[in-house]
Structures are given as C-alpha cells and as structure tokens.
C-alpha cells in the first residue's frame with residue numbers, strides 16, 4: 142500500500158508535472174513575475190468558472206478577507222458576526238481592523254453558522270456577516286441572505302474551503318460558493334481544493350464599484366500611479382502561482398469529484414456504526430446531493446459519539462494513518478478573542494463538536510486500498 146498522507150500534493154503534481162513545469166518555465170523566460178499575463182488569464186478564467194463579474198487576485202486568503210472588509214468601508218466598532226467553529230483567520234482580520242467580532246454557534250449537521258443564533262446576535266452596531274463554508278459545504282445561504290437583507294448587512298463569504306461547491310437555493314436557483322454574498326474571499330494555500338505552490342488568494346464580487354475599490358486597496362491604495370487615494374496594502378498573486386493555478390483550475394471539477402468519490406466510500410464503510418456520525422448533507426444539499434456538487438470535501442470530518450475521539454487519534458498515529466482535529470478549541474474560548482458578553486450556553490454545538498470531530502485523509506489521489514485500511518482500522522477500534 143502507498144504511504145497514506147493527509148494531503149498528497151506530490152502525487153497530484155506527478156500527474157500534471159509536464160504542463161506545470163512548462164508554464165513555470167515560460168514565466169521564468171518572460172520574467173513577468175508580477176501582474177504578468179498569467180495572472181490576468183487566471184483572473185479571467187476564474188471569473189468564468191465562478192460566474193462572477195470580478196476576481197481580484199491577492200497574496201493569501203487572510204489578506205483576501207481583510208481587503209474585502211476594508212473595501213466595504215467598515216469602521217472601528219462595527220460588529221461583524223461569524224461562526225465560532227472556523228479557522229482563526231476569519232476572526233483575526235475582523236479584530237485587526239478594530240471591528241468587533243461577534244461569534245455565534247453553528248448547526249450540528251453542516252458545522253456552519255446557525256441562522257437562529259446569527260439573527261439573535263444582531264444589534265444596531267452589526268454591519269456584516271461572514272458565513273464560512275466549512276469543510277467544503279455551503280452555509281445556509283437562503284437564511285443568511287434573507288437575514289442580511291432584512292437587517293441591511295453586508296455578507297462576506299469565507300470561501301477558503303469550498304471553491305467549486307454549488308449552492309442550490311430553495312427556489313431552484315444555483316450559484317457557486319463565493320458568488321452569493323456582496324463579496325467573497327478564498328485561499329489558494331497548497332492544501333486547499335484549488336491550491337498553488339506557495340501562498341495565494343482572491344476576492345470575488347459582482348459589484349463594479351466595490352471591485353474598483355478593492356483593486357486599489359491591494360495596490361497601496363493607488364488608482365492612478367503614485368496617487369494614493371485610500372490606505373491600502375501590498376497583496377499580490379505572483380505569476381508563477383497563477384500559472385500553476387491555471388493548470389489546476391481546469392481540473393478543479395475533476396479534483397472535487399475525486400474527493401466526493403472518496404467521501405462516499407468512507408461513508409459507506411461507516412454505515413451501521415452507531416458510534417460514528419459521517420458528514421451530513423444539510424439544508425438544500427440534503428435532497429440533491431447525489432446529483433450536484435454541493436459538498437466538495439475540503440475535509441472529510443467524522444463525529445465520534447462514544448467519547449473516544451482522543452484515543453482514536455492516538456491509535457491512528459500508531460497505525461501510521463494521519464488525521465487532524467479541526468478545530469480543537471472554539472474561537473470564543475481562545476485568549477485573543479475572549480469577550481465577557483459570551484455565555485457558554487450559547488455555544489453548545491461548537492463545545493460538543495470540538496470534543497467529537499476528527500478529519501480523515503482527504504485528497505485527489507486516495508485509492509481504495511488506502512480507504513479500506515483507514516475505515517477498517519477505525520471500525521475495529523470504534524466498535525458500534
């Protein structure tokens with residue numbers, strides 16, 4: 142059996158090596174390292190793929206979130222509501238901009254922001270909502286967008302984990318993750334579903350004026366050379382990363398299909414084990430999941446219901462099976478983000494999830510033998 146890896150970037154590279162090496166050498170030959178033709182071509186191709194009007198490439202996903210919030214003109218003291226169960230980057234940029242992060246609980250099935258908790262947290266100071274499409278499945282965007290419209294709030298999608306996912310609204314309309322809010326941010330960190338070979342990120346929007354603002358912010362607040370109209374940052378996707386991303390974007394649907402196929406095999410193998418809860422399709426995804434790309438499995442995350450999650454982590458390490466606990470501590474209990482207004486009773490789902498979740502190896506190169514070994518080992522250890 143091939144050695145099992147959490148993410149197999151080398152195996153994926155081997156398949157596209159000739160094409161990627163040629164496009165990287167082309168960048169080296171032309172030496173257009175910054176803002177070169179590869180960056181523009183990638184931007185255009187991603188706009189077409191996502192069916193959004195504007196893609197603004199930048200240096201990483203954290204910058205993308207920060208720049209999106211800067212572009213919306215949010216002011217210190219404005220409250221921004223996001224999910225308690227996410228990667229720290231989401232809340233970090235809110236705090237960095239001196240906005241006030243307001244963390245709320247998540248749904249037990251999708252692990253995404255709970256619309257009831259969200260609406261309860263709205264105050265006159267609330268200006269924006271950041272739904273995170275965690276692990277590759279969209280948040281309940283029917284509810285999030287309704288609430289946002291009712292209370293006149295901006296919606297900033299954190300799409301770092303769900304690029305390529307579809308969301309089907311209750312009325313049947315279908316959009317790509319990242320094309321639903323006022324603005325969205327994504328990451329091209331190597332292990333993401335669309336990852337480059339270094340750091341990268343992008344912001345998406347359908348709003349022409351906001352897109353113009355964002356293009357200036359990523360470039361030192363310049364709209365005309367050496368005229369600095371607003372305070373900006375320096376955040377660029379370089380041409381080598383763009384060249385890699387072009388090759389991988391053309392294969393993204395195939396990559397996501399491989400992830401879904403692996404996820405199906407995992408879930409089948411755990412069927413009937415009552416101590417293991419496999420990833421649940423939530424909201425609109427529930428009915429249509431067999432026929433659409435509504436979950437792109439950035440992570441395949443189980444809930445271990447018999448209290449043995451930590452023992453399982455140790456056992457898998459002994460068997461040389463990598464795994465991850467995303468995330469072991471809820472953000473509302475992280476030192477940097479403590480807030481005396483929080484009440485533990487309001488975080489019952491996140492508090493439970495951090496004790497139960499375990500993410501299994503998930504990438505485009507998993508084979509049946511590896512999946513059988515992983516599921517066999519887990520089913521033997523967690524009887525049910």
Ligand SMILES: *Cc1c(COP(=O)(O)O)cnc(C)c1O
Nearest residue numbers: 201202203228230231301328330
């Ligand atoms: C990866 C990630 C980010 C940050 O992306 P970077 O490119 O690493 O800065 C933000 N939010 C979520 C949910 C992520 O998973």
